[in-house]
Amino acid sequence: MFVLNPHSGIPLYRQLREQIRRLIAGGQLRPGMSLPSIRDLALRHAINPMTVSKVYNQLEAEGLLERNRGRPMTVAAQPKLKAPRSDRLHQIEGHIAQLILAARQLELDPDDIVNAVRKKWETHDE
Amino acid sequence: MSEPCIRTRNLGKSFGGKAVLEGLNLEVYPGDVVGLIGLNGAGKTTLLEALSGFSPATQGEVTVFGHPVLSPPEAVKRRIGYVPQTDELIPSLKAIDYLEVIASFYPKWDREKIDALARSWQIDLSARIRSMSVGQRQKVSLLGALGHQPDLLLLDEPVASLDPLARRQFLQELVDVTASGERAVILSSHIVSDIERLANRIWVLKDRRLYWSGECDSLKDSVVRIHYRSRERLTTLMDLPNVLHRHEEDGYTALVVQDWSESLHRQFRGIAGVALEIETLSLEEIFLELHR
Numbered sequence: 001m002f003v004l005n006p007h008s009g010i011p012l013y014r015q016l017r018e019q020i021r022r023l024i025a026g027g028q029l030r031p032g033m034s035l036p037s038i039r040d041l042a043l044r045h046a047i048n049p050m051t052v053s054k055v056y057n058q059l060e061a062e063g064l065l066e067r068n069r070g071r072p073m074t075v076a077a078q079p080k081l082k083a084p085r086s087d088r089l090h091q092i093e094g095h096i097a098q099l100i101l102a103a104r105q106l107e108l109d110p111d112d113i114v115n116a117v118r119k120k121w122e123t124h125d126e
Numbered sequence: 127m128s129e130p131c132i133r134t135r136n137l138g139k140s141f142g143g144k145a146v147l148e149g150l151n152l153e154v155y156p157g158d159v160v161g162l163i164g165l166n167g168a169g170k171t172t173l174l175e176a177l178s179g180f181s182p183a184t185q186g187e188v189t190v191f192g193h194p195v196l197s198p199p200e201a202v203k204r205r206i207g208y209v210p211q212t213d214e215l216i217p218s219l220k221a222i223d224y225l226e227v228i229a230s231f232y233p234k235w236d237r238e239k240i241d242a243l244a245r246s247w248q249i250d251l252s253a254r255i256r257s258m259s260v261g262q263r264q265k266v267s268l269l270g271a272l273g274h275q276p277d278l279l280l281l282d283e284p285v286a287s288l289d290p291l292a293r294r295q296f297l298q299e300l301v302d303v304t305a306s307g308e309r310a311v312i313l314s315s316h317i318v319s320d321i322e323r324l325a326n327r328i329w330v331l332k333d334r335r336l337y338w339s340g341e342c343d344s345l346k347d348s349v350v351r352i353h354y355r356s357r358e359r360l361t362t363l364m365d366l367p368n369v370l371h372r373h374e375e376d377g378y379t380a381l382v383v384q385d386w387s388e389s390l391h392r393q394f395r396g397i398a399g400v401a402l403e404i405e406t407l408s409l410e411e412i413f414l415e416l417h418r
Contacts, residue, residue: 006322009350009406011343039305046297048159048326049305051343104401105355 138185157307161325162314178208207276217256232274281313353403
């Protein structure tokens with residue numbers, strides 16, 4: 001269902017929350033689509049149900065998910081299909097920080113990195 | 127908040143005048159899964175024995191569902207399940223007969239659930255306990271505790287002898303136990319990744335005391351290892367409070383910091399030109415760092 005690694009240094013709730021946010025921001029989880037029930041998700045990954053409910057509650061408070069009586073949570077109807085560009089950029093910041101760190105360790109310039117990203121992007125995109 | 131399943135005040139335990147546990151104030155609420163970790167001899171088994179009333183504390187008090195653990199009403203006693211590290215099975219009995227004996231004490235015994243679990247855990251309940259492997263015996267002990275659907279389940283190293291499949295099935299069973307939010311589990315384990323999966327709260331026992339307790343998530347958020355590669359001294363880094371461990375060599379510094387926060391993160395990310403790597407740690411690594 002999701003990629004969750006309990007042995008990572010990143011707490012499970014953050015792994016799950018970021019993944020759902022990303023999927024919604026990217027449009028893979030679209031308004032009206034259902035999320036697994038708390039129990040199903042917890043059982044599937046053998047994780048604490050409270051971890052799942054904490055994430056669902058947070059995302060509900062952010063307006064990304066909607067609670068439905070007696071039915072699974074769904075992705076909230078949103079004015080736009082995608083989150084604002086600034087939000088989506090914010091979510092990728094952690095990855096960029098890691099990239100910059102690796103670049104510094106390898107003593108590469110920002111230009112090297114930007115060019116490499118662009119090249120990879122173009123060959124990756126069909 | 128609802129009534130705690132268990133609460134201790136200044137719990138202590140000595141053996142022959144030698145203190146093993148001291149000054150423990152603990153609370154567990156419905157829905158909690160508490161992971162109890164500590165080195166061998168840290169007192170995990172002693173604590174679980176004291177919490178279950180199996181071997182009473184010598185100091186302080188333990189209350190379960192509002193009653194002293196040593197003299198609970200029968201109805202409260204039935205709400206507790208305890209699986210000791212060394213099983214209490216009767217070797218000459220068949221597993222099914224042993225479970226029937228246990229079932230006779232508990233009106234809430236769920237025979238269907240136990241049959242279903244025995245099938246999925248692949249235990250032949252008609253076999254004599256004497257002929258079973260250590261892992262099979264552990265499964266029978268766990269069935270004995272799960273069958274009466276206790277509201278508080280105390281498990282001492284419940285998965286130590288289980289194969290990976292049985293371990294996963296058992297963890298999923300615990301998810302089922304806690305999914306309603308009405309029942310609580312306290313388990314000790316050296317398999318820290320299992321605790322990482324399931325526990326929302328962690329108790330770390332060290333030097334007879336509760337060294338750390340809190341949410342598993344906040345423990346992971348607050349302990350990081352910082353790698354810094356430069357010959358230049360970075361005073362802001364060297365002055366960080368609550369450094370658990372510091373390793374310095376030529377041009378490289380590693381620090382394990384206990385009270386890391388978002389604002390520190392932003393502060394350090396803002397320092398231009400510094401190759402600072404902030405590594406988040408698994409529970410196992412945090413545990414090792416706490417014991418250096």
